Amino acid sequence: MTTRSDHRRRRVGNAARYVVLGGLAMIMLAPVYLNAVNAVLPIKYRFAYPPPLIPHEPQLDGFRIAITQGSVLRYMVNSFVVSSLITVGQVVTSCLAAYAFTFLRFPGRKTLFWVIVASAVVPFEAVILGNYRTIVWLHWLDSYPALTVPFLASGAGVFLLTRAFRLVPRELIGAAQIDGCGHTAVLRNVVMPVARPTIAALAVLSFLGAWSQYLWPKLVINETSRRTVQMGIAQLSNGELNSFSVLSAGAILLSLPLLIILIMFQRQLVRGLTAGLVDR
Amino acid sequence: MSVAGDDVSLIVPRRGDRLVAAVFVLPALVGVTVFVLFPFVSSTRLAFFRVDRFGHIGRYVGWANVTRVLRLPELRTSLAATAKFVLLVTPASLVLGLALAVAAYRPLRGIALFRVVFSSTIATAGALSAALFVVLLAPTTGAVRYALQSIGLLGPNETINLLSDNRWAIVAVATVTVWSGLGLSFILFSAALQGVPEVLYESAALDGCNGWTMFRYITVPMIRPMIGFATIAFTLNAVLIFGQIDLLTKGGPGHRTDVLAYALYHASFRDGDQAKGAVYSVVLLVVCLLLGVIQMRFLRRRHDDDSL
Numbered sequence: 351m352t353t354r355s356d357h358r359r360r361r362v363g364n365a366a367r368y369v370v371l372g373g374l375a376m377i378m379l380a381p382v383y384l385n386a387v388n389a390v391l392p393i394k395y396r397f398a399y400p401p402p403l404i405p406h407e408p409q410l411d412g413f414r415i416a417i418t419q420g421s422v423l424r425y426m427v428n429s430f431v432v433s434s435l436i437t438v439g440q441v442v443t444s445c446l447a448a449y450a451f452t453f454l455r456f457p458g459r460k461t462l463f464w465v466i467v468a469s470a471v472v473p474f475e476a477v478i479l480g481n482y483r484t485i486v487w488l489h490w491l492d493s494y495p496a497l498t499v500p501f502l503a504s505g506a507g508v509f510l511l512t513r514a515f516r517l518v519p520r521e522l523i524g525a526a527q528i529d530g531c532g533h534t535a536v537l538r539n540v541v542m543p544v545a546r547p548t549i550a551a552l553a554v555l556s557f558l559g560a561w562s563q564y565l566w567p568k569l570v571i572n573e574t575s576r577r578t579v580q581m582g583i584a585q586l587s588n589g590e591l592n593s594f595s596v597l598s599a600g601a602i603l604l605s606l607p608l609l610i611i612l613i614m615f616q617r618q619l620v621r622g623l624t625a626g627l628v629d630r
Numbered sequence: 631m632s633v634a635g636d637d638v639s640l641i642v643p644r645r646g647d648r649l650v651a652a653v654f655v656l657p658a659l660v661g662v663t664v665f666v667l668f669p670f671v672s673s674t675r676l677a678f679f680r681v682d683r684f685g686h687i688g689r690y691v692g693w694a695n696v697t698r699v700l701r702l703p704e705l706r707t708s709l710a711a712t713a714k715f716v717l718l719v720t721p722a723s724l725v726l727g728l729a730l731a732v733a734a735y736r737p738l739r740g741i742a743l744f745r746v747v748f749s750s751t752i753a754t755a756g757a758l759s760a761a762l763f764v765v766l767l768a769p770t771t772g773a774v775r776y777a778l779q780s781i782g783l784l785g786p787n788e789t790i791n792l793l794s795d796n797r798w799a800i801v802a803v804a805t806v807t808v809w810s811g812l813g814l815s816f817i818l819f820s821a822a823l824q825g826v827p828e829v830l831y832e833s834a835a836l837d838g839c840n841g842w843t844m845f846r847y848i849t850v851p852m853i854r855p856m857i858g859f860a861t862i863a864f865t866l867n868a869v870l871i872f873g874q875i876d877l878l879t880k881g882g883p884g885h886r887t888d889v890l891a892y893a894l895y896h897a898s899f900r901d902g903d904q905a906k907g908a909v910y911s912v913v914l915l916v917v918c919l920l921l922g923v924i925q926m927r928f929l930r931r932r933h934d935d936d937s938l
Binding site: 371375388401443449459462465469477499502505558561604607609616 | 647648650651652653654655657658659660661662663664665666667668669670671672673676685730733734736738741742744745746747748749750751752753754755756757758759760761762763764765766768770771772773776809812813814817818820821822824825866869870872873876877891894895898899904907908911912914915918919922
């Protein structure tokens, strides 16, 4: 039974929650907000102190210069293409290998599984020197393959998906086989749909990982037209365009693609990670 | 539990299965062989040779490079900086992310908006977060200077450049990294909290448990697998930190933020000393392996081995 005082208590409780959540949100957004103000600050207020909280005479030169001279749109497209290719590559190669390790009998199964999974514990930075030499040897410097090909397979992906695939009810697979499905069809129509949350989690983590890559692109790419978001922001901060408002505008613009993806897929993301990553 | 089990009996074995297996395993196997295992061998090998500035391999020198690099005081500085960075970043990322997830757990009108805000720093992945803080940390015009003056830690006419301060540079970079990692930490823990069955809280409430008791004895044990995953992910990220360092401090002042990955890069590609870079690569790998082993021991659930 709810009484009036219950209602009031709940309303007070909710108000308190709004205050707490609002405070936390403000702390988290403060850096972005201050940069947004800085991005629209006219050049004559460049040395304004204390830093203004509300933009006086806002103007969009920072954004304009970041787009026209800083080629941030180009960086976004490059990062998007590169990250997507890496994500698709990791999902496909991991699904195929995990299927074979889970459902097929073949000589060397355990050994090969451990060889692939062991590679997951080697951080890319620890083999970056060797990979750089390989890319030089292949004459791949300054090319898209240099940005993508080294990351198309993932030991962690194979490990994650093998754990997920073994939970697929064998009866489903047997039934599909009796219906005449070959292995590719079983993988596509039975195994992948059942393991979808884990595959989604893998895809999210691959994409994020690829998007945040900094050192590797810095080493293998020089050409502006092939630079990614992370290199783009480094270039802006090295002051080639020499203005804080361009740097702020650039950082905000370059954060937008992931933010939009996040807003679009927020719910699926949380659900995918719940079911996919740690539960079994 | 075994990964594949040996119960493949419900799969009808067919002729050609071996060929299919070979075709399915090959892409992943080739990928990790060419871009993980081979470069590991080829870069480790460099440690035992003379290597000139252009990367040409000269004569075999045995353990000379290795002993030379292991004796360098800057290697110890790098290890210390890395350890300090991990200790500053990992616990804070996990605790704050979990706190945000708990704060945004129960439904409320408009909670979706707060959830987007709390996840939003994920969009500033890597060096983007550092770029945002370049402006805030500006010695004379930055918001950080103003904040420090407002609370009286800095005199009215003093300027402050945290990024070139011996003591505070690494704390500043760590703070930036924690902030940018909060989004992912929040998302991971929100996902984990959703997986805790509501009934557990209801029955605990009937037994008169308070919020903290429920958190301690229901939430934490139930989300333990995610705590484990997040600990490993955030620790590794912190060990391998590079982008923020390159944008904010370039390893300075005086090697105070010269973490392993940065020192490795500097030796290999700036100083043109690939042999030194190779030794650093091995050190980095050993550090990651040790951390992996330690964390596995601490976080492992009972009855949970992943042998094939």
